[in-house]
Amino acid sequence: MGGCFSKPKPVELKIEVVLPEKERGKEELSASGKGSPRAYQGNGTARHFHTEERLPAPHPYAGTQDCVEAAVCHVKDLENGQMREVELGWGKVLLVKENGEFHALGHKCPHYGAPLVKGVLSRGRVRCPWHGACFNISTGDLEDFPGLDSLHKFQVKIEKEKVYVWASKQALQLQRRTKVMAKCISPSAGHSGSTNVLIVGAGAAGLVCAETLRQEGFSDRIVLCTLDRHLPYDRPKLSKSLDAQPEQLALRPKEFFRAYGIEVLTEAQVVTVDVRNKKVVFKDGFKLEYNKLLLAPGSSPKTLSCKGKEVENVFTIRTPEDANRVVRLARGRNAVVVGAGFLGMEVAAYLTEKAHSVSVVELEETPFRRFLGERVGRALMKMFENNRVKFYMQTEVSELRAQEGKLKEVVLKSSKVVRADVCVVGIGAVPATGFLRQSGISLDSRGFIPVNKMMQTNIPGVFAAGDAVTFPLAWRNNRKVNIPHWQMAHAQGRVAAQNMLAQEAEISTVPYLWTAMFGKSLRYAGYGEGFDDVIIQGDLEELKFVAFYTKGDEVIAVASMNYDPIVSKVAEVLASGRAIRKREAVSAAQQDRRYVLAHRERILSLHAADLGRHAGAPGTEAKPWGQVPTSNFPGSPTREPESSQCLPWAAWLTSREALAASRCSPPKASAATKGWPWRQDRPCLFSCYWDWSPVGALQHIRHYLKIKTHTFADLCDFHCNWANTREGETGTATECSMPHQEVWPVSAQRR
Secondary structure (H helix, E strand, O other), rough: OOOOOOOOOOOOOOOOEEEEEEHOOOOOOOOOOEHHHHHHHHOOOOOOOOHHHHHHOOOOOOOOOEEEEEEEOOOOOOOOOOOEEEEOOOEEEEEEEEEEEEEEEEEEOOOOOOOOOHHHEEEOOOEOOOOOOOEEEEOOOOEEEOOOOOOOEEEEEEEEEEEEEEHHHHHHHHEEEEEOOEEEEOOOEEEEEEEEEEEEEEEEHHHHHHHHHOOOOOOEEEEEEOOOOOOOOOHOOOOOOOOOOHHHEEEOOHHHHHHHHHEEOOOOOOEEEEEEOOEEEEEEOOOEEEEEEEEEEEEEEOOOOOOOOOOEEOOOOHHHHHHHHHHHOOOEEEEEEOOOOOHHHHHHHOOOOOOEEEEEEEEEOOOHHHOOOHHHHHHHHHHHHHEEEEEEEEOOOEEEEEEOOEEEEEEOOOEEEEEEOOOOOOOOEOOHHHOOOOHHHHHOOOOOOOOOOOOEOOOOOOEEEEOEEEEEEEHHHHHEOOOOOOOHHHHHHHHHHHOOHHHHOOOOOEEEEEEEEEEEEEEEOOOOOOOOEEEEEOOOOOEEEEEEEEEOOOEEEEEEEEOHHHHHHHHHHHOOOOOOOHHHHHHHHHHOOHHHHHHHHHHHHOOOOOOOHOOOOOOOOOOOOOEEEHHHOOOOOOOOOOOHHHEEOOOOHHHHHHHHHOOOOOOOEEEEEEOOOOOOOEEEOEEEEEEOOOOOEEEEEEEEEEOOOOOOOOOOOEEEEEOOOOOOOOOEEEEEEEOOOOOEEEOOOOO
């Protein structure tokens, strides 16, 4: 059994503890036995640390010469709930105003560098627009995942109505902060055959568990064991960047594990768990006792069971070595990917620029069908076909043919034969829990480990997290689910660590995942298994859309491409515990930009006519674009109204009336609007501003689509569509990036 650290010899234990400020002054051990982290029971001996043993954390700013201070704005420049990037000379800062207070933080998400100013501010935290990580605006601390590091928090002061920010130059450049952790200098606690905490699996769940223990002040021995030969790395990158080397994927450097006394045993396979004696046995016979155990073994990829499955150059992507070999063998040759799920499609996308040909074999009719639905799946499939990927759908592999022992052809059940020099199999995975079958730890019929909200198994002191568990999903009525997402594994690892320390934490995070193919990112939040309808807004052909997945009357998941930060907004609403109803999503979906553009030429052709005629007034040939029931608005009755109670979807007004409406006045009656059932207690549905030249030529048409209810207003960004034209010219419709985030009542606010 190899390892980052060799098996330690008995030595005297030396402890160094660096405690967060909030932990100081707490009692060392309560009467109930639930002690603070630094007084945790270790190997049968309670350790208490005295004041003189606690080393204070160094001040983040070494001296005033290393800092910069600047006035960044006037106090009235930001409204409550607004964010702005401000420049300090040595770097940018995210300035946030909430509840009348200003906060200054690092402006980029430490995970992948997303600009947080484009994220979502809600409930005292900002959520990353790309991958959903959340940061507390008061402390900069990471509150929800993915990622490991927090943001720097900078000092703010107000003088003479100006906002000043004071920051460390180094912090401005780093844009990330590792939380203060306890340190265990010695890797062994008395003898090498026992540890206080043993973590089986060094993926996201295992690493976050170990780091959380140290962040909470736990200073006893932690052993992390893994089948891999590498320290914990960013596994989702394997299929997105097959060329990446292990050192590029590493989540933490080797020095980090040494500094904080987290022992990592690599190429270490656990074969037996003895829960009665709290002991595990490794494949090489090594035995290790534990006090608390986290099981995070992950999953094992499924393999083909067809004829010829033993031929060379057929891979599953599990390690960096697997990924590197695939891309090396595929260069200039023929590659076949079996499976059109996330892993398979990511591999196929990456290989298009490397291989001579790329083919995808899939049992379903479209890629991602069960996850994203038929329409979204077809749109993504078309994107791949435009990048010369060949699909063989609704079929399976029946045989792998070899020449001199190496793959040469893939034979399909449809009788087609596909040339192949390398094959990647991505047809799913099974939990890697075979070693637990005789342990007494419960497994379900599929081999998953059931846990409760605290990530506890049926055995006291044994926790589980990651791809191999089923857990109760709080916002889906505690339905037991398995969600093999990178972000979810982070959250579960933290909850497990907190409950090892008797903090009674519960898992409550909203699932969030992402993928990237051909430079386009797909984001997804929620849990959409079993959805019965998909509501799509945007342009699928242009891959600029948002899709709401519903079950019954409730939105249970959302996916988007080029529509940030909609997924993060929905995730934040779901995290707050508020349900999103189908009617709200329907109202949003009716606001399709393509609908405006489809009618643009008809509107321009009639520009000389009285604009009121477009409402479908008697005597005109023009028809209304459609009608939306007033029941879609806040406070309306639940029953569906009669057609006479509907608002026109396009409330065309004369230029004078439109101008009046744009200046906070309700629409005034005219011949064109007579008979319209305007509801003075409902929001304005459509607002237009027409700018006429003195000679009457139409110069600008600005459509402000505002179909929003009070519950959906904080979910979506809808954009202006501008159609610019001069007399005798045809304008070009473009998109304005100005978001509309308020609800407009009939006495409309002017934008």
